[in-house]
Structure formats: C-alpha cells, structure tokens
Amino acid sequence: MSTTKERILDATERLFARQGIGATSVRAITAEAGVNTAAIHYHFGSKQELLEAVLVRRIAPLNQERLKRLERLELAAGDGPVAPRALLEAFLVPVVALREELGEEVPPFLGSLMAWLRIESERSTEAIPRRYFEDVMRRFGAAACKGRPDLSLDEAMERLGYAVGAMGHVLVTEGFAARADVAATTALSERLDRLVAFLEPGFFARGEQRSPGGAS
Amino acid sequence: MSTTKERILDATERLFARQGIGATSVRAITAEAGVNTAAIHYHFGSKQELLEAVLVRRIAPLNQERLKRLERLELAAGDGPVAPRALLEAFLVPVVALREELGEEVPPFLGSLMAWLRIESERSTEAIPRRYFEDVMRRFGAAACKGRPDLSLDEAMERLGYAVGAMGHVLVTEGFAARADVAATTALSERLDRLVAFLEPGFFARGEQRSPGGAS
DNA sequence: GCTAGATTCAAGCGTACGTTTCAAACGCTT
DNA sequence: AAGCGTTTGAAACGTACGCTTGAATCTAGC
Secondary structure (H helix, E strand, O other): OHHHHHHHHHHHHHHHHOOOOOOOOHHHHHHHHHHHHHHHHHOOOOOHHHHHHHHHHHHHHHHHHHHHHHHHHHHHHHHOOOOOOHHHHHHHHHHHHHHHHHOOOOHHHHHHHHHHHHOOOOOOOEOHHHHHHHHHHHHHHHHHHOOOOOOOOHHHHHHHHHHHHHHHHHOHHHHHHOOOOOOOHHHHHHHHHHHHHHHHHHHHHHOOOOOOOOOO | OOHHHHHHHHHHHHHHHHHHOOOOOHHHHHHHOOHHHEEEEHOOOOOOHHHHHHHHHHHHHHHHHHHHHHHHHHHHHHOOOOHHHHHHHHHHHHHHHHHHHOOOOOOOOOHHHHHHHHHHOOOEEOOOHHHHHHHHHHHHHHHHHHHHHHHHHHHHHHHHHHHHHHHHHHHHHHHOOOOOOOOOHHHHHHHHHHHHHHHHHHHHOOOOOOOOOOOO
C-alpha cells in the first residue's frame, strides 16, 4: 500500500523515541522519512493528526491483544472469576510484547508515550487516553470485580490505573535498569514478572464497596 | 526578598498547570508575571534554567519532608525495620500535602510534572529525576530492606518506583476522579489511603535476593 | 494516447519562539 | 549628591516552526 504514509509514520515514531515528542518537528520528520513537507499535511492534515495516527497504529493492536487474552481467560474460567495474576498478565504482557516488537533502537518510546499521554490527557489533544483506553479498562475492571461484592467497578479500575502507572515506570526506567548483566528484553520481561508479583496481592485485597456519595 | 524572581516562578508554575509545560512560552510567563522578557534571562539565564528552578523550589521541600518523616519512623523503630505501610506513607503523604498546598487552581500540575520529568529524564534536561530523587529513593529503599535478607536494595528501589508510577496516576487522574460527590482534596487523601493499602502487601511480599549476574 | 484524479515537489507564507542589546531607572554606600 | 553595581525597560535580532500554494509528476481508466 501507500509507502509514503507508512514511511512518515515510521520516521515519526523513530524520532519520538530518539528525541522526544515535543522536540520532534514536521521538518525533522520529513527529513527522516525522505519525503516532502507537504506530504505530511496531504496525508494526515496536521501535525496533531499525524501524531494521533502514530499512537493509534500501536494502541489499537495492543488493546485488541489485551481483549483477546481476557476473553480467552474468561472462557477458561467459566462462571467463576479470573485469577488476578492472569488478569494482570493479560493486561500487561502485550505491552512488553509491543515493546519487543518495536526493536532495540527505541528503548524509552512507550514509556515516554505513556507519560506524554498523561500530560496531554486534559489538554489540546482531547482526552486521548479516554478515547482509546477507557473501553479496555472498563472490560478489565469488570472482569476484576466478578464474584467480588466487596470490589466496585470504580475501585477495580483505579487499581488497574495503579498498574498502568507502575508499568509506565518500568518502561521509562528501562534504560537505567538494563545494566550490563542481562539483555534488555530479557530484563524487561523479568521486570514484568516482578511487577505482576508486586501488584497481585493488592488486587486480591478487599475493596470498600463504596456506594456513591459515601463516607466522609 | 526579590519579588520579581518569585513572581516569575509563581507565574511559570501557574501557566504550567493551566496550559502544560511544553505550551508555556517565555512571553506568556512575562505577561502573566507582569515583568519584562529580559527579567527571565537576567534572573535565570535561560528558559531551561527557569524551568529547573520551578521544579527545585517544590521538590527540595518535598524530599526534606519525606526524609524527616523517615527519620522519625526509624527513630521509633529502633533496631527493627519500619513497617511498610508507614514507610509508604512517609514517602507518599508529602506529595498529597504539597498538592494541597499548591491550591485549587492547579489540579494536574504535579502529575503532569512527574510525567514531564519522565519524558525528559534521559534527554536535554540531563537526568533531573536522578539528581533530585535518587538520594531519597536510596534512603527509602535501604529502610525497606532493613531486616529483610530476601529483599535487595535494587528490588526495594524498583518497588518504590512502582509506588511513584501509581502515585503519578492518582495525581493525573485527579480531575476525573473528583466527580460531584466529595471535595477534591478530601478525595485525594482518600485515594492516597486506597493507594497505600493497595501497595502495602506488594511491599511485604518476599523478594528474590538477586545477586548481581543472577539466574536466567 | 489522452485525460482526470491522486500524489509529490520546491518555495515561501506568516507567526511565534528564545534570546540579546543597550539605555534608563533603582538602591545602596560614601 | 555622586558614584556604582543591580535590576528593569522597550525593541529587535535571527531562527525555526506549522502550514499553504501552485505547478510538476505519477497512475489509472477508457
């Protein structure tokens, strides 16, 4: 299909990883991609829309994979609830998989992207996290609540948010953590194991079942 | 003391909170502060240094408060280890306190700032998190290891990193979470309680005591 | 082989940026 | 009140930005 469009997307991603999102200009992208400046506005309309296209290209398959894993777990669990550990892995492992797919040139890309999404979440780029992640969070939140009257959907989703934040930390400190001892991707999946082990008991813990308008 | 310098710092902080860090220009700052453009470069040297001054003004007291609380806990614990919950609170409560001190106009400021620090951590602004947070992390990490041969300093610090990431999530989603039911700051400290409760068992969990160059 | 649409190109538009300049005003000490 | 370092003022510097323009080139369909 259109090679120019993809070349632009690839180049943009590469530059985001290399020099950060805010520091990447349209001109730098065109230089990296070997295309003309007008091509970006022709194919994407604006820098902002290009940016969103870069995100969506990665986020959509990521969330599809998450949901696929969740459905598989729910099928296996029948009427019962899914184990927290399996739930967490279904939610987090695809992130590491994506990270490995992105290749070695791009260490802090996903982490920076998550951080950038946080910053932009209530600003010009209108609520991207909302639009692209809310459904997945809700599905996983609902699965976490199942068979647990002590845990409300709100609280389950907040706990998932903790996982997101902690995962962001793992991704963004990847450069620091991968010292000399182990290969980077191995270290990352090891770190994911430790992260899941860390988060699991918190997910097991009793919730408050706050009815809206609750205690002081 | 110098009112111009402080007016600039205050105005910068306000604008960061209101429109984001990347979107805040020197000209906007001078307009907000009611000072001349040259004043910024006279007092701070460059935009980058102003930026760092804004950070340091908040980070330094924050970390002092954290360490003060930690020392108090260690004194009370004598030779024994500090309870994970108390340790977490000593680490996280000052963040909420700072958030409340910042006032109501500035909801996502701290969260965005944390996210921004993440993004910039390995770029132009050379390792700000390293410079300003590594000592505190190390002190808390050491306290978490105490009397726990299963938990290495590295692993303890990584667990603290999870707490940082999750706390960032709490701060940045403050606007969403504080719906109509409760006042914003109340909701925040309630959310902190839930966060600490969530994190605590993970801190209790056994570590791996990885000796450097450990197992596959 | 021609025509119509889709795509690429070189060039430049206006604007906003961070920073600099240099003279004027201030606040001290003597 | 003179002198001098510190601080502020108005103006502009050069640069880089996102984006547009209008012609050139490609690619089908007939």
